[in-house]
Amino acid sequence: MTGVTGQLGGRVARRLAAAGITQTMIARHPRRAPRLPRARVMPGNYGDRTAMRRALTGVERVLLVSATATPDRVAQQGEFLRAAQDAGVGLVVYVSFCTPWPEATFVHGRDHWWTEQHLAGSGIPHIILRNNFYAEFVGRDLTDGRAAIRGPAEDGRVAAVALDDIAEAATNILTGVSGQAGATYTLTGPAAVGLDEVADAASTACGRRVSYRPETLRQAYRARDGAGPARQVEAWVSTYRAIAAGEMAAVTDHVARLTGRPATPLAEAVSCLAA
Numbered sequence: 001m002t003g004v005t006g007q008l009g010g011r012v013a014r015r016l017a018a019a020g021i022t023q024t025m026i027a028r029h030p031r032r033a034p035r036l037p038r039a040r041v042m043p044g045n046y047g048d049r050t051a052m053r054r055a056l057t058g059v060e061r062v063l064l065v066s067a068t069a070t071p072d073r074v075a076q077q078g079e080f081l082r083a084a085q086d087a088g089v090g091l092v093v094y095v096s097f098c099t100p101w102p103e104a105t106f107v108h109g110r111d112h113w114w115t116e117q118h119l120a121g122s123g124i125p126h127i128i129l130r131n132n133f134y135a136e137f138v139g140r141d142l143t144d145g146r147a148a149i150r151g152p153a154e155d156g157r158v159a160a161v162a163l164d165d166i167a168e169a170a171t172n173i174l175t176g177v178s179g180q181a182g183a184t185y186t187l188t189g190p191a192a193v194g195l196d197e198v199a200d201a202a203s204t205a206c207g208r209r210v211s212y213r214p215e216t217l218r219q220a221y222r223a224r225d226g227a228g229p230a231r232q233v234e235a236w237v238s239t240y241r242a243i244a245a246g247e248m249a250a251v252t253d254h255v256a257r258l259t260g261r262p263a264t265p266l267a268e269a270v271s272c273l274a275a
């Protein structure tokens with residue numbers, strides 16, 4: 001297990017523990033790893049091939065939660081996959097993004113293309129989970145305690161997927177309940193919704209009015225000017241541009257295929273950031 005100190009990996013690690021599965025949890029900061037039965041913690045960063053090889057030796061299946069989007073993310077994940085190859089891991093389940101294209105509008109989607117290519121050429125048996133934006137991310141973090149979701153998404157739609165749905169699908173794959181080696185699954189919510197509907201869901205969750213205020217591209221850059229490094233600003237703006245471009249709207253039944261139940265509606269997954 002990787003990413004256990006984060007939202008997705010933590011959910012999967014807890015599910016594996018509840019199912020009585022023995023797991024190795026890789027963590028950059030082992031003391032932050034959850035304390036779980038039948039779990040050992042191995043320290044290291046994805047980019048440290050020696051540490052990863054040590055951690056992955058004897059591991060049958062691993063979930064690779066994609067790294068934080070630093071400029072060297074592709075290189076780090078490449079080292080991780082080389083270590084998995086060295087260690088003879090039987091299956092890598094990679095947490096990708098639903099537009100893993102070199103020219104994807106959402107800039108962080110582009111790195112996933114390279115890692116998917118690496119996996120395809122590696123000979124390691126693998127399964128790819130191409131996730132839409134997390135429902136919790138669009139419904140909660142885009143609002144971020146404010147009264148409005150503001151961005152250049154026009155009237156685009158997003159098929160955001162609940163983190164617990166991804167976690168359940170990943171757990172089922174890791175435990176052999178579902179999933180086919182070599183397959184790529186695109187995990188989405190049950191419907192593609194506009195940001196006005198996302199704002200309604202946030203309103204209900206927070207008990208106060210949240211609205212969607214579309215911005216022009218110019219307004220979007222101006223509003224975020226100086227709020228972070230240029231790369232970060234580009235990523236923020238491209239989140240909305242990807243929705244406007246229709247790249248986040250495809251709906252699949254892959255959550256249901258992997259979990260045996262329908263995907264969770266966005267309104268159920270959204271909670272209030274301020275709560």
Ligand SMILES: NC(=O)c1ccc[n+]([C@@H]2O[C@H](COP(=O)([O-])OP(=O)(O)OC[C@H]3O[C@@H](n4cnc5c(N)ncnc54)[C@H](OP(=O)(O)O)[C@@H]3O)[C@@H](O)[C@H]2O)c1
Binds near residue numbers: 006045065
């Ligand atoms: N689809 C979406 O809407 C969406 C939204 C947000 C993120 N993401 C992507 O999906 C991933 C998982 O999401 P999340 O919400 O679970 O993220 P998260 O809460 O930020 O957790 C990321 C986890 O990965 C670990 N990690 C990151 N880079 C690493 C590296 N180079 N080496 C070792 N461990 C590393 C982090 O460890 P530390 O505790 O040491 O940082 C943390 O445990 C993210 O990393 C990001 O790539 C997708």
